[in-house]
Amino acid sequence: MSDRPVGEVLWHATVSLDGYIAAPGDDVAWVFDHFDPEEPTAAAVVERTGAVIAGRRSYEAGERDGREVFDGAWSGPQYLLTHRPTEQPLQGVAVRAGDIRPVVDEARIAAAGRDVLVIGADVARQCLAAGLVDEVIVHIAPILLGDGVRFRGPDKHTHLTLVDASRHKEIVTLRYRPGVNGPSRAARAGLA
Helix, strand or coil: CCCCCCCCCEEEEEECCCEEEEEHHHHHHHHHHHHHCCHHHHHHHHEEEEEEEHHHHHHHHHCCCCHHHHHHHHCCCCCEECCCCCCCCCCCCCCCCCCCCHHHHHHHHHHHCCCCEEEEEHHHHHHHHCCCCCCEEEECCCHHHHHHHHCCCCCCCCCEEEEEEEEECEEEEEEEECCCCCCCCCHCCCCC
């Protein structure tokens, strides 16, 4: 991933073969069963991530299961985008509400030239719809969940261009560049 410009916004997700990013009840424990820090793309994402933006459901699922971002392999600025702000401050997590654009801008500054990672279906959908995502990275895990939270983009047609496809053990990884209403921000800047 060293050929990419720094400071991109990445939607990074592990998906079941039947298209779910969480099992019923927002259960994401199965994701950690399939996380391999030696998988080259995941390892590069961990290394390049400077800030993380998560939605409320993704954040709470990780908290409930006692899981940290990348199972503790990463630390840095975290943002929680929610319609239900917390009453108590969350240690090490900036809680934000409203439009995704200023949150992404703030996270990009905090990331200090590194990538901003987007976690969670709703936050990712908002970022894609706003044309903020520079790359979509999907790890397809060898599991069928049958139900849960679907991996899905914005509520409109979004063209994706395949950048890379690879396999590590039983995980297939796909990398795409989105073109929401035209080219991504990186492409518009002449970086893609």
